Amino acid sequence: MPIKPLKATAMKKAPEDKRDVKLVLEEFGKGILKDIEKRDNPKFITSVRSRSNIKFDEKEGILHLGASKEERNFINTGQAKKFMQTVAIASKSHSFLKENLHTSIRGLFYQLKFSLGEDVDENLFNEQSESNPLIEDLEAALGVKREDLNLSADRKGFLAGNVRIMDKFGDEKLEIDASKQGRSGWAIPSDVDNDIEFVDIKAKYVIVVEKDAVWQRLNEDGFWRKENAILITPKGQASRGTRRLIRKLADNGLPVYVFNDGDAWGWYIYWTIKTGSMNLAYIGKEIATPEAKFLGVTMSDLEKYEFLKKMTMKATEVDLKRAQEMLSYPWIGKHKEWSEELKKVLKSKMKLEQDSLQGPRLTFIGDYIREKIKNKDWLP
Amino acid sequence: MPIKPLKATAMKKAPEDKRDVKLVLEEFGKGILKDIEKRDNPKFITSVRSRSNIKFDEKEGILHLGASKEERNFINTGQAKKFMQTVAIASKSHSFLKENLHTSIRGLFYQLKFSLGEDVDENLFNEQSESNPLIEDLEAALGVKREDLNLSADRKGFLAGNVRIMDKFGDEKLEIDASKQGRSGWAIPSDVDNDIEFVDIKAKYVIVVEKDAVWQRLNEDGFWRKENAILITPKGQASRGTRRLIRKLADNGLPVYVFNDGDAWGWYIYWTIKTGSMNLAYIGKEIATPEAKFLGVTMSDLEKYEFLKKMTMKATEVDLKRAQEMLSYPWIGKHKEWSEELKKVLKSKMKLEQDSLQGPRLTFIGDYIREKIKNKDWLP
Numbered sequence: 001m002p003i004k005p006l007k008a009t010a011m012k013k014a015p016e017d018k019r020d021v022k023l024v025l026e027e028f029g030k031g032i033l034k035d036i037e038k039r040d041n042p043k044f045i046t047s048v049r050s051r052s053n054i055k056f057d058e059k060e061g062i063l064h065l066g067a068s069k070e071e072r073n074f075i076n077t078g079q080a081k082k083f084m085q086t087v088a089i090a091s092k093s094h095s096f097l098k099e100n101l102h103t104s105i106r107g108l109f110y111q112l113k114f115s116l117g118e119d120v121d122e123n124l125f126n127e128q129s130e131s132n133p134l135i136e137d138l139e140a141a142l143g144v145k146r147e148d149l150n151l152s153a154d155r156k157g158f159l160a161g162n163v164r165i166m167d168k169f170g171d172e173k174l175e176i177d178a179s180k181q182g183r184s185g186w187a188i189p190s191d192v193d194n195d196i197e198f199v200d201i202k203a204k205y206v207i208v209v210e211k212d213a214v215w216q217r218l219n220e221d222g223f224w225r226k227e228n229a230i231l232i233t234p235k236g237q238a239s240r241g242t243r244r245l246i247r248k249l250a251d252n253g254l255p256v257y258v259f260n261d262g263d264a265w266g267w268y269i270y271w272t273i274k275t276g277s278m279n280l281a282y283i284g285k286e287i288a289t290p291e292a293k294f295l296g297v298t299m300s301d302l303e304k305y306e307f308l309k310k311m312t313m314k315a316t317e318v319d320l321k322r323a324q325e326m327l328s329y330p331w332i333g334k335h336k337e338w339s340e341e342l343k344k345v346l347k348s349k350m351k352l353e354q355d356s357l358q359g360p361r362l363t364f365i366g367d368y369i370r371e372k373i374k375n376k377d378w379l380p
Numbered sequence: 381m382p383i384k385p386l387k388a389t390a391m392k393k394a395p396e397d398k399r400d401v402k403l404v405l406e407e408f409g410k411g412i413l414k415d416i417e418k419r420d421n422p423k424f425i426t427s428v429r430s431r432s433n434i435k436f437d438e439k440e441g442i443l444h445l446g447a448s449k450e451e452r453n454f455i456n457t458g459q460a461k462k463f464m465q466t467v468a469i470a471s472k473s474h475s476f477l478k479e480n481l482h483t484s485i486r487g488l489f490y491q492l493k494f495s496l497g498e499d500v501d502e503n504l505f506n507e508q509s510e511s512n513p514l515i516e517d518l519e520a521a522l523g524v525k526r527e528d529l530n531l532s533a534d535r536k537g538f539l540a541g542n543v544r545i546m547d548k549f550g551d552e553k554l555e556i557d558a559s560k561q562g563r564s565g566w567a568i569p570s571d572v573d574n575d576i577e578f579v580d581i582k583a584k585y586v587i588v589v590e591k592d593a594v595w596q597r598l599n600e601d602g603f604w605r606k607e608n609a610i611l612i613t614p615k616g617q618a619s620r621g622t623r624r625l626i627r628k629l630a631d632n633g634l635p636v637y638v639f640n641d642g643d644a645w646g647w648y649i650y651w652t653i654k655t656g657s658m659n660l661a662y663i664g665k666e667i668a669t670p671e672a673k674f675l676g677v678t679m680s681d682l683e684k685y686e687f688l689k690k691m692t693m694k695a696t697e698v699d700l701k702r703a704q705e706m707l708s709y710p711w712i713g714k715h716k717e718w719s720e721e722l723k724k725v726l727k728s729k730m731k732l733e734q735d736s737l738q739g740p741r742l743t744f745i746g747d748y749i750r751e752k753i754k755n756k757d758w759l760p
Contacts, residue, residue, distance in 0.1 A: 099742070102597070103738060104593035104597075110691060110735050113691060114739030170602060174560055176561075181556075182554040185567065187565065189564055213486060213534075217484075220549075220550065222550060355484070358490050359493060359494030362483050363481070
């Protein structure tokens with residue numbers, strides 16, 4: 001179902017440091033206390049995160065939340081338990097910030113279970129689940145990210161390149177030189193804002209490759225060194241941390257190129273990096289990189305690289321359905337290049353994987369990326 | 381179904397360096413050429429990897445393959461295509477070793493597709509699939525690991541601690557100090573044998589924690605520094621590289637403790653580290669650490685830590701079925717401690733997660749591990 005683009009509303013700016021987040025939480029608590037003192041129904045306001053309130057901002061090129069707000073109330077049979085749990089999360093996060101300690105959603109769940117006993121709904125705190133509705137409620141209500149609340153999200157993704165990063169970790173200040181991490185690379189943390197800083201970025205652009213195996217191939221070839229690029233793999237779908245890191249590198253003026261499979265999953269990973277995703281629309285601007293370009297692989301590559309004709313695979317039902325869906329999203333279908341690409345997939349019922357470029361020789365992948373960038377041969 | 385323990389057969393020793401592996405591949409090729417010259421049916425011998433030939437070695441405490449061998453033939457309607465593909469893999473691996481380049485199973489698949497066209501069965505080269513039968517055939521036939529053939533397995537897992545590692549990567553020699561990796565830790569590579577060496581191990585023991593979130597918690601607390609331990613997370617089921625690394629640390633005289641969830645998955649991860657797994661029985665000794673101990677969490681913890689009674693979860697059908705199955709494996713059921721633990725689970729129908737130890741305070745996990753080790757309070 002296509003989402004109509006609407007005028008964006010400004011996002012609340014992320015607080016400058018953790019002291020501010022503690023204050024934000026204290027204000028949140030005071031608001032509820034005031035309600036109680038006035039013998040009002042304790043409440044707070046958060047953004048509606050359902051599909052009806054997810055908008056695409058044409059100018060910024062990102063998915064974000066619209067202006068619709070909703071109230072959460074304590075004296076409400078359907079909301080009382082969730083309200084209590086949300087307030088308890090706010091209180092726990094305040095403690096974590098004071099203690100300067102982090103935990104996961106699962107760790108938070110057990111802290112609440114310890115305090116509140118059976119009154120905690122496990123299903124709302126499942127790390128495997130994409131949505132942790134209460135924490136999202138709080139993030140949207142306070143205008144901060146969960147990482148600012150010392151709640152770690154799942155980390156995933158690796159980086160190598162001429163960039164030095166300061167990791168203020170506990171009492172230590174560790175400088176990580178991402179050009180000296182060997183075959184492993186630097187593992188991208190959950191939170192790349194608080195206590196993490198770029199010391200020096202010598203690299204000229206960012207290349208994101210979907211698969212860790214392809215990242216390792218390019219790392220072995222010294223691709224990032226020869227090109228003076230930052231080589232990132234999200235290892236599949238990009239984590240919050242990796243998306244935020246890509247955004248921050250773009251903020252430092254680096255062009256961002258994405259090199260994925262030419263299939264449903266590869267396209268989805270690209271568009272999530274570029275415009276943000278529906279389920280994280282509430283922090284849209286923070287983790288979207290609309291400047292990103294899609295290098296490939298594409299069906300037009302078949303015309304440029306003869307050998308690829310032997311490398312095609314049958315598109316699955318999922319690939320074809322996704323191609324159809326994407327055509328119907330105005331912010332994708334409006335691009336002539338994407339529209340042509342997706343129509344080629346639908347017509348040929350074929351797809352290509354990024355690994356296939358290793359067919360003639362293992363080192364061909366790097367040549368492909370170089371040539372694509374040189375010729376500005378990308379999709380928007 | 382219980383597997384009867386049988387006398388172990390010696391594993392062929394892994395070759396000392398890559399030149400040897402190239403020779404092994406050349407001998408493999410010469411054998412087939414000789415058959416052709418003699419106008420015999422080209423063939424090679426590999427180990428039977430089916431369940432009937434998987435044995436538990438009581439003395440060594442590992443799962444391994446028994447003595448049964450089988451022949452692969454070219455002139456055989458059921459085997460001709462697979463035989464050709466296996467020989468092609470051997471030939472490709474030989475090239476990779478000569479070029480000093482690595483690729484994944486998927487990269488290998490496309491190299492074969494490029495050379496052999498449609499004659500490559502994609503399903504045999506699926507990275508998502510646990511079994512890559514042709515490569516396993518070759519590993520078992522040659523007595524080498526796929527990592528020695530320059531084929532990368534999926535990497536997973538992180539390490540922090542007082543240990544320095546030399547990563548001979550391309551033309552560079554990079555020394556990785558695993559005590560200076562900040563919040564990220566050192567990402568454990570696919571291959572921890574070739575071109576990877578311990579320079580110096582100052583740590584006194586190894587602690588493996590199932591979940592990355594718990595690893596991050598302990599890393600933040602500086603647990604490994606205070607304890608002079610090596611802190612590893614396999615991030616769920618341990619990869620080949622992580623299992624091999626744990627084995628190598630044990631070879632260096634370090635005790636290995638494992639701290640997992642007290643459920644089907646946590647037990648399985650532990651036993652895979654300890655005895656190896658059925659599907660990797662063909663390289664059993666290389667990746668099994670029978671010296672490993674299970675610290676918890678256990679049902680007996682409920683008697684020692686009062687607060688944990690509030691932290692239990694309902695065991696799932698999978699947990700209960702697995703507990704029953706494990707009791708029936710002679711190498712597990714024979715341990716009085718495991719038998720008691722599993723019976724407690726079956727009786728109470730409860731389980732415990734490792735994260736639950738954060739209930740009273742985030743830093744309690746470290747205290748728990750310390751106390752368990754101090755009191756030798758573990759399962760074998």
